[in-house]
Amino acid sequence: MKEQIGVMLSSSEVENRISEMAAAIDKAYEGKTIHLIGILKGSVFFMCELAKRMKSPVTMDFMSVSSYGDGTKSSGIVKLNKDLDESIEGKDVIIVEDILDSGRTLSYLVKLLGERKPASLEVVTLLDKPDRRVIPVDLYMTGFEIPDRFVVGYGLDCAQKYRNLPYIGVIEQ
Numbered sequence: 001m002k003e004q005i006g007v008m009l010s011s012s013e014v015e016n017r018i019s020e021m022a023a024a025i026d027k028a029y030e031g032k033t034i035h036l037i038g039i040l041k042g043s044v045f046f047m048c049e050l051a052k053r054m055k056s057p058v059t060m061d062f063m064s065v066s067s068y069g070d071g072t073k074s075s076g077i078v079k080l081n082k083d084l085d086e087s088i089e090g091k092d093v094i095i096v097e098d099i100l101d102s103g104r105t106l107s108y109l110v111k112l113l114g115e116r117k118p119a120s121l122e123v124v125t126l127l128d129k130p131d132r133r134v135i136p137v138d139l140y141m142t143g144f145e146i147p148d149r150f151v152v153g154y155g156l157d158c159a160q161k162y163r164n165l166p167y168i169g170v171i172e173q
């Protein structure tokens, strides 16, 4: 059976919100170079759209962790698959992530990167599912708070599919 995808947030809703976020970050970081760290692979689309709209000087790096398997349930364990290429010491770092859910991934990353002496460290996510939080995480900014539904698109996958949908969708079976 072919899966039907419903629209939770349209492309224009997502993109308008990303423009607002970029402007707010620029304002708060005026005069600084911002080191964006994207968490592969889910954050890639959001990170590009955010960075394209920012006027501040930006540098970028990526890391890869996994907490989910191929399904829709968290394994509860965070594994570091790919570390950063460059040191973050003395840099104004923003971790860019697709979604904050249980908080396991981001609490792990904040602790890990916090130990590497960045000048500042903040977390920005496109989406936040507050109902599912197990570990608290301080978010600097989020695009949208969403209900407890499994979403795809704009970088978010289901078994590696649907990342390229240009909107945030929900799978309707």
Ligand code: 5GP
Pocket: 042, 067, 068, 074, 097, 098, 099, 100, 101, 102, 103, 104, 105, 106, 149, 150, 151, 152, 156, 157, 158
């Ligand atoms: P957490 O560690 O906060 O539970 O989960 C973070 C990771 O789980 C996210 O970076 C994302 O990869 C995945 N995740 C959480 N909720 C969803 C969702 O609704 N859809 C998709 N596709 N991935 C999700």
Ligand code: MG
Pocket: 039, 040, 041, 042, 043, 097, 098, 099
């Ligand atoms: Mg992710």
Ligand code: MG
Pocket: 042, 068, 156, 157, 158
């Ligand atoms: Mg995934």
